[in-house]
Amino acid sequence: MEQTTYGTELLGRTLAGEHPDTESPLTHLAVIPTQTARFGRWPDWVDPRVREALNDHGINEPWQHQVQAADHAVAGRHVSICTGTASGKSLAYQLPILTTFLEDPNATALYLSPTKALGTDQLRAVSRLITGRKDFSHLQPCMYDGDTEQELRQWARLHSRWIFTNPDMVHIGINPAHARWRQFLARLRYIVVDECHHYRGVFGSHTALVLQRLLRLARRYGADPVVIGASATVANPEQALSRLIGEPAVAVTEDASPHGERTVALWEPGFVDNSHGDQGTPLRRPAGAEAARLLADFVIEGARTLCFVRSRRGTEVTALRAQQLLADAAPALVDRVAAYRAGYLADDRRRLEKALADGDLLGVATTNALELGIDISGLDAVIVAGYPGTVASFWQQAGRAGRRGAGSLVVLVARDDPLDTYLVHHPAALLDRPVEATVTDPANPYILGPHLLCAATEAPLTGAEVTAWDATELVDQLTADGLLRRRKAAWYPAPGLDPHADIDIRGGIGGQILIVDTTTSRLLGTVDGGRATRTVHPGAVYLHQGESFVVDELDLHDGLALTHPEEPDWTTSVREDSEVEILRTVRSETFGPLTIALAEVRVTDQVVAYLRKALSGEILDSVPLDLPEEVLETKAVMYTVEPEALVSAGVPVDKFPGALHAAEHAAIGMLGLVATCDRWDIGGLSSNLHSGTGLPTVFVYDGYPGGAGFAERGYDAFPTWIRATGEAVSACGCPFGCPSCIQSPKCGNGNEPLDKAHAIRVLDLVQRLDPRDR
Numbered sequence: 001m002e003q004t005t006y007g008t009e010l011l012g013r014t015l016a017g018e019h020p021d022t023e024s025p026l027t028h029l030a031v032i033p034t035q036t037a038r039f040g041r042w043p044d045w046v047d048p049r050v051r052e053a054l055n056d057h058g059i060n061e062p063w064q065h066q067v068q069a070a071d072h073a074v075a076g077r078h079v080s081i082c083t084g085t086a087s088g089k090s091l092a093y094q095l096p097i098l099t100t101f102l103e104d105p106n107a108t109a110l111y112l113s114p115t116k117a118l119g120t121d122q123l124r125a126v127s128r129l130i131t132g133r134k135d136f137s138h139l140q141p142c143m144y145d146g147d148t149e150q151e152l153r154q155w156a157r158l159h160s161r162w163i164f165t166n167p168d169m170v171h172i173g174i175n176p177a178h179a180r181w182r183q184f185l186a187r188l189r190y191i192v193v194d195e196c197h198h199y200r201g202v203f204g205s206h207t208a209l210v211l212q213r214l215l216r217l218a219r220r221y222g223a224d225p226v227v228i229g230a231s232a233t234v235a236n237p238e239q240a241l242s243r244l245i246g247e248p249a250v251a252v253t254e255d256a257s258p259h260g261e262r263t264v265a266l267w268e269p270g271f272v273d274n275s276h277g278d279q280g281t282p283l284r285r286p287a288g289a290e291a292a293r294l295l296a297d298f299v300i301e302g303a304r305t306l307c308f309v310r311s312r313r314g315t316e317v318t319a320l321r322a323q324q325l326l327a328d329a330a331p332a333l334v335d336r337v338a339a340y341r342a343g344y345l346a347d348d349r350r351r352l353e354k355a356l357a358d359g360d361l362l363g364v365a366t367t368n369a370l371e372l373g374i375d376i377s378g379l380d381a382v383i384v385a386g387y388p389g390t391v392a393s394f395w396q397q398a399g400r401a402g403r404r405g406a407g408s409l410v411v412l413v414a415r416d417d418p419l420d421t422y423l424v425h426h427p428a429a430l431l432d433r434p435v436e437a438t439v440t441d442p443a444n445p446y447i448l449g450p451h452l453l454c455a456a457t458e459a460p461l462t463g464a465e466v467t468a469w470d471a472t473e474l475v476d477q478l479t480a481d482g483l484l485r486r487r488k489a490a491w492y493p494a495p496g497l498d499p500h501a502d503i504d505i506r507g508g509i510g511g512q513i514l515i516v517d518t519t520t521s522r523l524l525g526t527v528d529g530g531r532a533t534r535t536v537h538p539g540a541v542y543l544h545q546g547e548s549f550v551v552d553e554l555d556l557h558d559g560l561a562l563t564h565p566e567e568p569d570w571t572t573s574v575r576e577d578s579e580v581e582i583l584r585t586v587r588s589e590t591f592g593p594l595t596i597a598l599a600e601v602r603v604t605d606q607v608v609a610y611l612r613k614a615l616s617g618e619i620l621d622s623v624p625l626d627l628p629e630e631v632l633e634t635k636a637v638m639y640t641v642e643p644e645a646l647v648s649a650g651v652p653v654d655k656f657p658g659a660l661h662a663a664e665h666a667a668i669g670m671l672g673l674v675a676t677c678d679r680w681d682i683g684g685l686s687s688n689l690h691s692g693t694g695l696p697t698v699f700v701y702d703g704y705p706g707g708a709g710f711a712e713r714g715y716d717a718f719p720t721w722i723r724a725t726g727e728a729v730s731a732c733g734c735p736f737g738c739p740s741c742i743q744s745p746k747c748g749n750g751n752e753p754l755d756k757a758h759a760i761r762v763l764d765l766v767q768r769l770d771p772r773d774r
């Protein structure tokens with residue numbers, strides 16, 4: 001280690017405990033230097049009473065980016081502020097909003113966040129700022145979400161000037177009831193869209209249309225609100241905001257806030273002795289167990305540490321493991337470690353946040369519930385157990401570490417998975433890569449169509465609006481289907497139409513299946529209808545907030561999955577039969593024997609059995625299932641290669657199936673490098689002789705009706721994606737394929753056949769044939 005920093009010292013002490021003969025788990029170390037603050041001047045338009053309130057909270061001078069963003073908003077420009085975590089983005093919207101409230105006591109503002117916890121946190125911050133100040137007493141900022149009681153809702157509509165809510169509530173509670181919100185909407189001056197990068201994929205497309213419907217209604221009541229977007233990690237911030245709201249926006253990106261030096265370490269757990277997975281491949285120590293060990297070590301060193309874990313259950317397990325380790329090594333510290341996740345009661349969460357902030361708690365294992373914007377500063381270390389799926393999310397989590405003027409450490413612990421393995425061995429692909437563009441596709445007819453119906457029930461659709469949404473064809477279709485009716489120059493909903501409840505803006509598209517514990521009749525959760533046969537088929541093990549349930553019956557007709565509590569010693573994974581039919585080629589390019597294309601496809605899937613696997617990875621048995629076929633119309637990125645070219649590249653015909661299948665898995669695992677998705681958002685299929693192309697073919701498709709934009713990113717970034725996939729598979733040290741390269745945890749064929757050596761040849765050939773990568 002060349003440079004001594006807080007982070008390298010902390011790591012050094014931890015690594016001192018490693019066995020001297022084992023290979024170091026550290027694959028890379030980077031130091032992000034200290035930055036000093038660059039202050040701006042308070043703009044003249046800021047009301048002195050706002051300044052006074054801020055001064056009393058220790059904010060004496062604004063940082064430059066705060067002034068720039070606030071100035072844009074006051075000038076009436078939609079603005080997207082994209083500066084680091086804890087860089088004071090809140091002040092950029094508090095300044096114009098609080099000043100406006102003083103100038104115009106009737107003005108209103110809406111704050112939207114993707115999570116409840118963040119909304120509550122921001123509301124608390126604003127309340128702290130204004131409590132006890134007479135001039136702000138008319139503001140009555142308040143929360144308005146699914147948990148708000150009916151009476152309070154009415155009060156909020158009439159009396160609150162600043163409402164904190166989420167896109168779900170705007171969709172279901174505000175837009176359709178706009179007449180009741182008339183007064184609030186008519187005076188709406190600002191809309192804050194916090195953590196913009198969160199609005200991606202299907203959720204992002206839905207949110208875009210919810211926001212566009214909201215702006216449309218506010219304008220109808222005579223308001224002209226300015227939108228302020230905020231995110232620490234969004235690519236093309238102006239474009240990301242303008243895609244959300246359907247209007248131009250400007251961006252502020254130069255971060256002028258101070259921060260201490262930060263050391264980032266990439267960590268690959270070593271192999272477990274004598275343990276083997278599918279087809280006898282060696283297994284690495286699980287990221288969760290490794291993270292628990294680091295958490296315990298850091299706590300012993302006195303470092304205040306957050307450990308991000310992917311699943312809710314994982315947070316409990318990690319905290320518990322760290323406590324067990326501490327019970328042996330430092331019993332006095334056992335109580336200073338805890339778990340934190342969504343699903344806890346708000347009071348418990350507050351208590352944990354406070355204990356962490358005060359230093360009573362030294363180590364907390366958390367889901368991404370603590371990733372977004374909650375103001376917890378002063379942490380010494382962050383452990384990220386498994387790449388969180390996007391570079392944006394990684395920096396969001398990493399950004400929780402850091403104290404002004406002091407060093408901090410971030411450790412990414414790789415899971416046994418192709419993308420994680422690739423990233424810890426190709427640090428530039430994580431640390432030097434810009435955060436990914438938030439992929440949304442609000443023009444997807446499966447998403448836009450239902451929102452047009454909502455918009456029409458909210459207020460008749462005009463020709464100009466239909467043109468602005470580029471929806472002429474779609475509106476004609478909805479009219480032909482009898483859902484819309486044209487009268488004079490506008491479209492009205494068919495009588496009795498109630499489209500709002502049919503849209504689940506966070507789920508996929510289509511109905512929800514309710515998961516019920518039949519022993520207590522408790523509703524455990526919901527799952528998107530399109531995924532139910534894979535996740536809650538009879539016999540499936542379903543985890544809910546650390547508890548385990550086994551599914552007894554799946555009733556697709558009534559939308560119910562009936563379960564009972566049970567903690568079996570196995571996990572389940574399904575076997576599927578799939579087919580992909582090409583409906584239309586949207587775009588394609590041919591390079592000699594290689595053709596790549598973006599296509600509209602129909603995927604037909606049937607879950608035919610499930611495998612029971614012991615926790616050691618060993619397969620116990622396969623249980624047949626009798627479930628209906630499912631059909632998904634979506635978009636796919638695909639390529640075909642002429643068989644002669646494959647043979648000349650050293651792939652004999654009998655090796656086509658294993659080679660293409662392995663190449664497909666690896667590509668699915670790596671699509672997250674170029675698109676903001678993870679492997680659960682997408683599916684794939686490979687065929688050595690596909691009926692639609694007559695050639696060896698690989699498909700990777702969006703797992704959502706109409707597509708979500710991921711396959712399209714794969715098509716646009718095809719050379720980068722395939723090159724990285726080839727490198728990941730070649731660089732993996734395993735002999736025949738493992739979960740770090742070609743095995744997939746969700747393979748419908750139980751990872752058979754897979755042929756690593758020939759997959760490398762296929763990927764290499766595809767890469768050579770596509771000249772755009774040179």
Ligand SMILES: Nc1ncnc2c1ncn2[C@@H]1O[C@H](COP(=O)(O)OP(=O)(O)OP(=O)(O)O)[C@@H](O)[C@H]1O
Nearest residue numbers: 059061062063085086087088089090091232373375
């Ligand atoms: N100009 C300033 N001078 C000193 N402290 C400031 C200034 N602006 C903001 N802060 C403080 O910085 C901390 C972080 O601010 P804030 O929570 O607004 O950051 P953020 O950018 O919204 O963070 P996140 O990325 O987590 O959403 C807060 O404690 C806030 O009081």
